Amino acid sequence: MGLFAISDLHVRHGDNRAFTEALRPESEEDWLLVAGDVAETTTDILWAMRLLAERFSTVVWVPGNHDLWTVPSDPVPLRGQERYDHLVGALRELGVHTPEDPYPVWEGPGGPVTVAPLFVLYDHTFRPAGTRTKAEALAVAHAAGVVCTDEYLLHPDPHPGRDAWCRARLEYTRGRLDALGPDVRTVLVNHFPLVREPTRILHHPEFAQWCGTEATADWHVRYRARAVVYGHLHIPRTIMVDGVPHVEVSLGYPREWGARPHPPQGPRRVLP
Numbered sequence: 001m002g003l004f005a006i007s008d009l010h011v012r013h014g015d016n017r018a019f020t021e022a023l024r025p026e027s028e029e030d031w032l033l034v035a036g037d038v039a040e041t042t043t044d045i046l047w048a049m050r051l052l053a054e055r056f057s058t059v060v061w062v063p064g065n066h067d068l069w070t071v072p073s074d075p076v077p078l079r080g081q082e083r084y085d086h087l088v089g090a091l092r093e094l095g096v097h098t099p100e101d102p103y104p105v106w107e108g109p110g111g112p113v114t115v116a117p118l119f120v121l122y123d124h125t126f127r128p129a130g131t132r133t134k135a136e137a138l139a140v141a142h143a144a145g146v147v148c149t150d151e152y153l154l155h156p157d158p159h160p161g162r163d164a165w166c167r168a169r170l171e172y173t174r175g176r177l178d179a180l181g182p183d184v185r186t187v188l189v190n191h192f193p194l195v196r197e198p199t200r201i202l203h204h205p206e207f208a209q210w211c212g213t214e215a216t217a218d219w220h221v222r223y224r225a226r227a228v229v230y231g232h233l234h235i236p237r238t239i240m241v242d243g244v245p246h247v248e249v250s251l252g253y254p255r256e257w258g259a260r261p262h263p264p265q266g267p268r269r270v271l272p
Contacts (some may be wrong), residue, residue, distance in 0.1 A: 001027050001108045003115075004056075004267035007035035007064065007191065007231025008250035011048050015254040020048050023266060025056050031106060032056040032267060033115065035231040035249055036064025036191030042076040046090055053094045058104060060097040062117045063087065064191040064232065065210075069153040080157030080165070084119070099173075103180075106187070110271035113226050114180060118173055118190040120216060121166035126196050126208040134163065134209075141206040148210035170215050177223050187270060189229045194219050195241050198233055198248060220244040227270050236268070 004025075011017045025032070032052055038045045038061075045067055053059045063084060070079045078086050088098045097104050099119040106113050124134040131137045141147050150162065159165040180186070188194065194216040199208035211232060220228050220241060227245045234252035238245050249268045251257060257264050 001029040002269050003031045003033070003106050003108060003110070003187070003271040005033035005035060005189070005229045005247065005249040005270050006251060006267040007229075008037040008234060008252050009034075009039070009048060010037060010066070010251070010253060011039045011044050012041070013254050015258070016251060019251065019264065020051065023052065023055070029057050029108065031058040031060070031108075031115075033117075033187075033189050033229055033249075033270065034059060034061045035189055035229050036062050037066040037231060037250075038064070040066050040069050040071050041074040042087070042090070043074070045087065046094070049091055049096055050094050053096050058097065059095070060104065060115055060117050060189060061091055062099055062189050062191055063119055065148075065150050065154055069149070070155055071153060079155040080159070082157070103176075106271065108271065110226065113185045113187050113271070115187045115189065116177060116223070118188060120169050120173055120190055120192065120194075120213065121162055122192055122210055123163040123166040123213045123215070124209040125214040126199055126211055128206050128209070137206075137209045141209065144204065144206050146204040146206040148207065150210060166213055170213070177219070180223065183224075185224050185226050187227050187229065188219060188223060188225050190216075191230065192232050193230045193246065193248070194228055195246065197239060197241060198230075198235065198237075198246065201235065202233070220246070229270060236264075 099117045103114045127137040128140045156162045156165045192212040231250040234250045238247045
């Protein structure tokens, strides 16, 4: 019985789709945390999540930026908050836990811990060195030719910007986490890293501004995390911050994982 996690399945790629089709739990009691970027279209997201929900005892999902894109090929042309709400409703019908549901409690080995799926975006506070504002950070990124596709496909409607949506999500999520008892241990699950440290090794530091927010830098301590699970960077590894493991669980694109000396082995064990 284990608590496992994976992210960035990107099932529109044939190799990734085959990898996802082959995923199986080690035990019929295993949980799976899916830390975002399942796919770009609603059809592919629901195909993958239905498959995983049928195989794992409990499945928890948080949205990645790709899940929230509005692409021309998607039969569901919703944008922003409406797209997110649509995905939440569809995944609930599959029995998947979302950031809008009561936090499930893992009672298996290493527990009990409250598994908190978070939907916290980014606000351009992971800025390049020498920049002081979002406008300056974006200017540096455009000059370097390193601009996230979110700028064109991730619409924040009805919020005036993704940073404003991020602020709203921070306020909402803090309220839920603050309501947990003072002795409750957690596993925090978010698509983006909660601390800046994992972005320090990016080949293009300008991209870090689309990778999180400084507002969550102490959440692993404040909310008594046994572990933090994230994806997005496509750099699977574990780093320790204040004694808490921050576990990057992404599969990534075939060109990335196919070039590594060993093939991906499936979801990462978080607990025990």
